[in-house]
Amino acid sequence: MTGAVNIFKKEFRGYFITPVAYIVISIFLVLTGWFFFSTFFLYGQADMRSFFSLLPLIFSFIIPAVTMRLFSEEFNTGSYELLFTMPVSGLDIITGKFTAAVAFVAVMVAPTFFYGIVISFIGDVDWGPVAGGYMGAILLGAAFSAIGLFASSLTRNQIIAFITGMSLCFVLTLIDKMLFFLPEGALNVFQYLGADFHFQNISRGIIDSRDILYFLSVCFVMLYGTSLVIQEKT
Amino acid sequence: MIRIENLTKYYGKSCAVDRIGFEIKKGEILGLLGPNGAGKTTTMRILTCYLRPTSGNITVKDFNIYDNPVEIKKLIGYLPESAPLYPDMLVYDYLRFVAGLREIEKSAVDLRIRELAGMCGINEVMHRPVSELSKGYKQRVGLAHAMMGDPEILVLDEPTSGLDPNQIVEIREIIKRIGKEKTVILSTHILSEAEATCDRIVIINNGRIVADGSTDELKREAGSDYVIHVSLMQGNFDDIKGYFRAIPEVTGATLANSEKGVTDFHLSCSGTKDVRPAIYEIIKNNNWPLLEFHRETRTLENIFRDLTREG
CATH class of the missing domain: 3.30.70.3100 (Alpha-Beta Plaits)
Incomplete structure (x- = not known):
């Protein structure tokens, strides 16, 4: 376990050593800020729903950019050989890297809480959906981080890792919207597979164990896939 | 200390290591010699549990590579060829990270880093990012990395490749000094180096052992012509x-x-x-x-x- 903690610390700090973190966070805040406030006054409602409804799409390309280097860079520079010959298990490595990515997502989303505070000056905010939204954001961020980590473990090229991760996240977000031509019964099944559907449930302030279970299963499946890929590489 | 039995490794269809077997005693400095692509690095990677062999086994003390890889990794300090360290990290941060993974007590970390920095001569680059280091310094940081946990076995893959003659002498001195207390396995294709540093030499060619013995033994076996x-x-x-x-x-x-x-x-x-x-x-x-x-x-x-x- 100490191995995982050490790798977490190293990876988390690693984000802030290079300018990557600052660039990604800036892009994220500018994008969400613009999309949110440009329509906010048209709705005339003091809630953050339009912010959260955009989150799955924005996460779909921001998070793969955050996770793309986690394994690809190690494969590319060869540092993976040093890491893997130190007394840590594959599980430690994956846990450390995954939690570092989730922590980074949390740091990235945290400043948006100011939106809520600003809105509360204008009108009465129902804090329930906001809290649910943030909880959902972390779960969604974790699921997408796991996907990104998996994509990163597949290749030594960061750009390929990014595109693979982004495609997977996009499909998961838009699967129910892409399949609108299917009969309703089939559509419901695919809806359950979509990340957006579960995320919107939580961000409405309804915390349903099914939604939580969905995100946790995505994490599990992707991290398990990562560990299989890693084992195969050695 | 280390027993390698019938080790075989295929990369796809090409055979990198073909039924290699030998033993290494405690305190020995063993040189793995061979031309490029002979299987030296592959053997070392399997020993350090980075690669899994196609068949065969390695036991280190009582641990084998299939059941107790983490235990073996604890016993081994490994310097891969060309020391692929994290380019963005500062040398000091990197060594701290390694100390953490090697489970060195927090209070002892700074002392240990200072000790190694002195030993490997990296004091003046401690606060520079790895990507700015020259090859010689990188190699030395790699050596400090390998020795961090005070492991009983050191595995060094071409430790002097790419260094200038002065640095080569320095690194050899360090290896000799370490070799007094520890088991060292080093690979090289520089023969004078093996002759100067190693107690015993194993020559590998095309994945097979073609000679095994001390330099004197090898010379004697080669005949009196x-x-x-x-x-x-x-x-x-x-x-x-x-x-x-x-x-x-x-x-x-x-x-x-x-x-x-x-x-x-x-x-x-x-x-x-x-x-x-x-x-x-x-x-x-x-x-x-x-x-x-x-x-x-x-x-x-x-x-x-x-x-x-x-x-």
Whole structure:
């Protein structure tokens, strides 16, 4: 376990050593800020729903950019050989890297809480959906981080890792919207597979164990896939 | 200490290591020699639990690579070829990270880093990012990395490759110093290095062991034949040849070079008797101006070339 903690610390700090973190966070805040406030006054409602409804799409390309280097860079520079010959298990490595990515997502989303505070000056905010939204954001961020980590473990090229991760996240977000031509019964099944559907449930302030279970299963499946890929590489 | 049994590794269809087996005793400095692509690095990677073998087994103390990889990793400090360290990290941060993974107590970390920095001579680069280091410094940081947990076994893959002659001497000194207390396995294709640092040498070619022993043993096994080089200021080799062939120990005479009246030639000799006085006698009696005259002992280089030559 100490191995995982050490790798977490190293990876988390690693984000802030290079300018990557600052660039990604800036892009994220500018994008969400613009999309949110440009329509906010048209709705005339003091809630953050339009912010959260955009989150799955924005996460779909921001998070793969955050996770793309986690394994690809190690494969590319060869540092993976040093890491893997130190007394840590594959599980430690994956846990450390995954939690570092989730922590980074949390740091990235945290400043948006100011939106809520600003809105509360204008009108009465129902804090329930906001809290649910943030909880959902972390779960969604974790699921997408796991996907990104998996994509990163597949290749030594960061750009390929990014595109693979982004495609997977996009499909998961838009699967129910892409399949609108299917009969309703089939559509419901695919809806359950979509990340957006579960995320919107939580961000409405309804915390349903099914939604939580969905995100946790995505994490599990992707991290398990990562560990299989890693084992195969050695 | 370490036992390698029947180790085989295939990359796809190509065989990198073919049924290798040997043992390494505690406190030994073992040199793995071989041409490029012989399987040295693969063997080391399997030993350090980075790669899994296709078949065969390695046991370190009582642990084997299948059941207790983490235990083995704790015992081994490994420096891969060209020391692929994290380029963005500062040297100091990197060593702290390694200390954490090696489970060194927090209070002892700084002391240990300082100790290693002194030993490997990296004090002046502690606060520079790895990507800015020269190859020599990188290699030294890699060495500090390998020694961080004070492991019983050090595995060094071409530790002196790409270093300048001064640095090579320094690194060799460090290895020798460490080798007094620890088991060291190092790979190299520089033969003088193996001769200078190792107690025992294993030569690998095409994934197989072709020789195993101390340098003296290897030289002895290679036979008692030797060659004498002579260079004379005397035109015609055919005239000269006959005189030397008359000595019974000389089994052959071959012309190496003939230029501007200077004749270089080799005399192959066998047997234990030293034939040099007899050769000198001939030269003196004929009054040929002698330019060069020496006996070439079979160096490790010759042995190596004989053993690893194609075909």
